[in-house]
Amino acid sequence: ILNVEQSPQSLHVQEGDSTNFTCSFPSSNFYALHWYRWETAKSPEALFVMTLNGDEKKKGRISATLNTKEGYSYLYIKGSQPEDSATYLCAHNTGNQFYFGTGTSLTVIP
């Protein structure tokens, strides 16, 4: 079992603030790193897939970076909005299996 850790566990920010959170994973057996956005009572939806060390992906106000050598990925949200409130989940894809973190729960206060 490969431990994937996310921090912080939860986060409250004011509308308009920028924020970031971390996903750390074992650097061995790396195939891809996936970020998902998971709203309450819904299913996780894919945000990013990253495969190469130094990868940076961006979708609107959300971006992510990847460091496979040290085993971490950052997710950034610029100018948080209430609709960004969700749990952000990362998964380490070894090619054979996905290993999920426990997620970072983000609440954006209007």
Next chain:
Amino acid sequence: NAGVTQTPKFQVLKTGQSMTLQCAQDMNHEYMSWYRQDPGMGLRLIHYSVGAGITDQGEVPNGYNVSRSTTEDFPLRLLSAAPSQTSVYFCATQPQTGTALGYTFGSGTRLTVV
């Protein structure tokens, strides 16, 4: 295009009862899997299948059974429900294992065993 369909959405069982959680996909994905999600824990893999006729155990397979007779369907059977199986269950599919392609998730089944 329905994607991944899970039924039922909610279920309450008594200890010792059996039931089947259904997962169906219409995307011709080879890989299908079942996860459970419990408070404070990440999604944990129960069973998975890389194609019709092939299944394998994940991290927490005890008390569950699966089969994959068609590409589209991957039912999860609880043989004799226990309170420890109270959880939210997600079916997740992938076009092909061994790729960087992500999962598509079903909407989840919330199961309570009393």
